[in-house]
Amino acid sequence: MEETKPIKRSKELAPLSREHHDGLLFAWKIKQGVTNSTPPETLCNYTRWFWSNHLEPHFNVEERVFARFLPADNPFAQQMLKEHGQIRAVINSLDKEPGANSMQLLTELINKHIRFEERKLFVYVEQILSAEQLKEIYDDLPAEHSCDITWTDEFWIKK
Numbered sequence: 001m002e003e004t005k006p007i008k009r010s011k012e013l014a015p016l017s018r019e020h021h022d023g024l025l026f027a028w029k030i031k032q033g034v035t036n037s038t039p040p041e042t043l044c045n046y047t048r049w050f051w052s053n054h055l056e057p058h059f060n061v062e063e064r065v066f067a068r069f070l071p072a073d074n075p076f077a078q079q080m081l082k083e084h085g086q087i088r089a090v091i092n093s094l095d096k097e098p099g100a101n102s103m104q105l106l107t108e109l110i111n112k113h114i115r116f117e118e119r120k121l122f123v124y125v126e127q128i129l130s131a132e133q134l135k136e137i138y139d140d141l142p143a144e145h146s147c148d149i150t151w152t153d154e155f156w157i158k159k
Helices: 014-035 040-067 075-092 100-128 131-140
Strands: none
Touching (some): 100 131
16 A cells, blocks of 8 residues: 655645545535435535535636636646546536536546646645745735634544
C-alpha cells in the first residue's frame, strides 16, 4: 500500500483545502447512503442541496482565482475545468438518472478530483506563484468558511 504523507498546505490555499474536506465528507455520506439503501430521492435532494450551498460556489471560486494566474492551455487548469464539468454533468443528470450508479460515479469523480487538486494542482500553484500572487488568491476567497449543517436527515447513519 502506498503511504501518503500529510500535505503541508500554504496558508493562502488552506481555506480551499478545508472545503475539500467537506467534499470528501459529502462523498462518504452519499456512499454510506447507497450502502444503507437510502431512497434515491433522498440522495438526490441532499446532493442538490450540497451542490447549491457548497460545491458549486467552491468550483466558482477556484475557477475565478486560478484563471487569473494559470493560462487556459495549462494542463492543470484544463484538468480542473474538465473534472468540474464532469461533476456538474452528473449532478445535472440526477433528474433523469437518480440511481445508485449515478451516485457511485459522483463519489468516484469527487474523490478523484479532490486528490488531483490537493496532490497536483495546489502543489503546482504553490511552487510557481509568488507570495504576493498567493496572497491575492487568499484575499479573493470568501471571508468565512463554514459547511453549514442545516441538513437534518442523517441518512448516512445506519438505523
